[in-house]
Each structure stands twice: as structure tokens, then as C-alpha cells.
Amino acid sequence: MKNYSKNFINRTYRRSLQIPNPKIAPSLLAADFSRFGEEVKRMVDAGADMLHFDVMDGEFVPNFAISPPFIAAVRQITEVPFDVHIMVTHPLRYINALAEAGADFITFHIESRDEPKEVISAIKARNIKPGLAFSPKTPTAAVTPYLSDIDLILPMSVEPGFGGQAFQPSTFEKIAELHQITTKLEQPLDISIDGGVTTEIAPRAIHQGATILVAGTAIFRSQQPETVIEKLRTGTA
Ligand code: DX5
Ligand code: ZN
Helix, strand or coil: CCCCCCCHHHHHHHHCCCCCEEEEEEEEHHHHHHHHHHHHHHHCCCCCEEEEEEEEEECCCCCCCCCCCHHHHHCCCCCCCCEEEECCCCCHHHHHHHHHHCEEEEEEEECCCCHHHHHHHHHCCCCEEEEEEEECCHHHHHHHHHHHHEEEEEEECCCCCCCCCCCCCCCCHHHHHHHHHHHHCCCCEEEEECCCCCCCHHHHHHHHHCCEEECHHHHCCCCCCCHHEEEEEEECC
């Protein structure tokens, strides 16, 4: 019998189950901010399917990150889809500025203060895809009433606010639970994961139904981001 590698078996098994490759979204929070434009180009050249931007208000989370004018500046240098994750108390205040900046997805938190249906409508009114994120301590039941109104669901795998944290394994159950629910919906829905995503985490997350993998540290800290992106995409550790 041939000695097949674990990666080969993994890939072949996934193909037989017809699990498509996920989209890979490098999180620019992990970029070297003193060379931001070059970092963007490095990711686009490495094969990023989308770029992930973290917007923070210093209140919803104890940190500040990327602001709409930054995102607008990046729009001048690439046409790659922008996946904007807003960790803010009042998401409604950000929608117009992010629409002008060129966002393709805007993902806000269920734990924020504005009424979720209102935020979803405001995002859709600007022809942008709405996404809903929820923090590790929030149960999946809190987001299920909104799943048929959104394009992306994001069960956070770390406490929002900072890069470089470890992936919380309880997220795997949430992905599987969401996959079960969303396959019964009329409209397809992306399941994204964000926080501590590595090439070791990717195979199981993809198998359970994740369709977008956001990764900051794992991609940016590598000298060969194209290799990490390809491994994440194909689910090979
Ligand atoms: C955390 C952010 C993430 C972060 C992920 O609140 O939402 O996008 O950049 O970074 P890593 O991949 O380093 O955990
Ligand atoms: Zn994020």
C-alpha cells in the first residue's frame, strides 16, 4: 500500500465531501503600520481573497485600531474585497463613513448597543453585505434570529480587541452548530472565524463549515505569507 501523507488524505477526503476551499482574509491589525501600503501589497501578492480591517472605538473594546480614512486610502491601491469588522458600541454611526471608504462587508457585534435589525438595514441600504459577530461568551442562540437577514456570521474565537491570542476550542462547536442551521436557510451564508487562526486550526474549522478564515499573526509574521495562505486555504498543517 502506498504511503499517503496526512495532508493528501485530508485534501482528498474534503474533496470527496465536496467541501469548497475557504476564502482567506489577512487581518491588517497584524501589519507593520509604519509600512501599511507595502503590507497591503504583500498580502494581495501573496493571494489574499479579501482584506480584513478591524475598526475599534476604545470603548466597546479597550483598544484602537484602523479608522475609515485608512480604509479609504487602501481602496486607492487595491480592488480586493474589504471585510470590515467593527468592534464599536454604536455601529450605526460608522456605516456611512465605511460605505464611502469602500467596504464590501461590514460585520458588527450583537453585543453592541444599536438595534441589530436597524444596523443590518442601514448596511444593506448602502449596498454592502451585513455580517454579525458574537463574542466567545455569547451563545449561538443570540444570533440565530438574524441569520436569514445577513451574509456573514462570525463566532469570535478570541475576546475581541487584540491580535495574537490563542484560539478558543469551544468555537469549533459553534461553527458546527451554525453550519447545521445555515445549510437549511434559503440564502447561503458565510461562516467566518477570527482570532488565533493558524494552519493547525484550519483543517478542523473548514471541515466543520468555516468558509472565511481571518488570520493576522499567522500570516503577517511569516516571511512566506503565500505559503501560509495556501496552507490555510487547502487545510494543510
Ligand atoms: C481581534 C481581531 C482580529 C485579530 C486577529 O479582535 O478581530 O481580526 O486581528 O489576529 P490573530 O490572527 O493574530 O489572532
Ligand atoms: Zn477582526
